[in-house]
Amino acid sequence: MARDFQRGHKARISDLTAGTDLYVGVQIAGPGLTFDISCFGLDADERLSDDRYFIFFNQPKSPEESLQLLGAQAGDTESFRVTLDRIPPHIRKLSFTATVDGAGQMSQIGPGYLRIVAGGEEVARYSFDGAEFSTERAVMLGDFYYKDGWRFAAVGQGFDGGLEALLRNFGGEVLEEQEEAPAAPQGGAGVGAALQKFKETPTGQRWTPQNKKLMRVDLGVGGQPVLAKQGSMVLYQGKVDFGYKGAGFAGRIVGNATGQEMQLMRCSGQGQVFLAENATDLHPVELQGDAICVSAENVLAFDEGLQYEVRRIEGHGIPGGALFTMQFQGTGTIVVKTHGKPVVLPVTPTTFADCNAVVAWSAASQVIVSSQVRMRRNAYLGDTGESVNLQFRGAPGNFIVVQPYEV
Structure with missing residues (x-):
């Protein structure tokens, strides 16, 4: 039986x-419309x-x-x-798209679908219809990644935009007849060209980094709300509702260094929210049924559908008395923020x-609080330089993530 996807x-x-x-x-159709898929x-x-891996008419x-x-x-x-075991290693994603050829928009289409068949049996189907769209002339239907x-x-x-706009979005070039362009107003073209490299980057995914420090979340993809650190929203588009949860979902979460309560906002609706905080680097971490622990100080946002639990690591010398x-x-997905580029290391014994x-x-x-003598430039005479360290013990395959930053 085919698995239905939303x-x-x-x-x-x-x-x-x-x-x-x-x-x-x-399968896609609409009255009077033709499509390029x-x-x-x-x-x-x-x-x-x-x-050579742009497959079209x-x-x-x-x-x-491997693609036909x-x-x-x-x-x-x-x-x-699609023959997956023949796809070359430099191809990491296949994006299936449909665009209107000529006049028309996606809101005019009737019920349609993308389906996957293996061995003569349909194994997956994603259904859609025009009520999900408005004036768009193209749609990214599904990805193999x-x-x-x-x-x-x-x-x-x-x-x-249409097929050409979609091609440019993915970095492709459109061959056009050479025409003499009319003279542009002085300064206008220069401003546009200068800002082009900073323009928004939609990908059709739920979470999309716009650069290293700004994250876009499309609430319409996946349908579930997002919990984000209060104050992290820098811009939003569409119909978005914000509700403030404080930190009451599991008692108060107190920052280990600041002692301040961590407050969350609930973002729901149909629109896009852009998140950032203090120009820290942002990293989307996707879970597929697995589990991870993240310092509360480093959590920026996450899907509300994830199971989450607040844990407290107590120890003498930890600022505020505990690490949350x-x-x-x-x-x-969880969006983790770091000061600088993080490093992932295996947990040795x-x-x-x-x-x-x-x-x-x-x-x-396993995490244990341990005091060790630190060697830093600011450990002066009379300063023992003691710092609170965490000792990690784990089996092969366990890891820790650290950032190049200390308070």
Whole structure:
């Protein structure tokens, strides 16, 4: 029986089928409308760095034929053959899209779907209709993406502009006839060109870094609300409701260094919220049923559907008397903030780290408070330089994440 997906849902393809030779069918229609249905083969930066992997009506297959356009069949408007074990390693995502050819917009379409078939049996289906869109002329329907194996995501994200705009969004080039452009007003073109590199980057995903320090969350993808640190919203678009939870979801969370209560806001609705805090670096961490502990000081936002629990690590010398952490488990995303670029290290039989530098660690690791003599430039004569360290013990495969920063 096919598994039904809603927008924002994800799954390992190995959980859907053991096969690697897949058929992808798209059904989309609207009165008086025609469509271009394409597949973009993207690199690790989600860019079309190799245009031979843009599969559309003028280029129906990739060089090694791991991606092939098959045409309309079996009730599908367009269909593809995808052979996952033949896709070259520089291709990390396949984005299936539909664009209106000519006049019209996505709000005019009727019920449609993207489906995956393996061995003659339909194993997954994502259904959509025009009520989910407005004036967009393109839609990102679904992605195959590689993360410890190939996975599928139902995207359903509308996109302004047509096929050419979508191609440019992925970093491709559009061949156009050379025409002499009319003279632009003095200074106008220069401003536009200067700002172009800073423009918003929509990807159709729920969480999208706009740069290292600014995160966009699309509440319409996945449908569930987001909990974010109060005061972290810098901009929002669309119909978004904000509710303030304080820290009452599991008692008060008190920052280990500041002693201040951590307050959360609940963001819900249909729109986009942009989050940042004090120009710290932001990192989306996606959980697929696994668990992780994160210092409460380093949590910026997370999907409300995750299971979370506040934990307290007490020890003499810890500022405020305790280090508060949050343990997350389930399927969803946490946005972790760091001062500088973090480093992920394996937990050896015994690993020590400064409590202010620790960002996150494996939930299965054992944590013990330990005082050690530190060697710092500010440990002057008469100052023992004692610091509170955390001792980590864990099995092979456990890890800790540290940042290049100490209070």
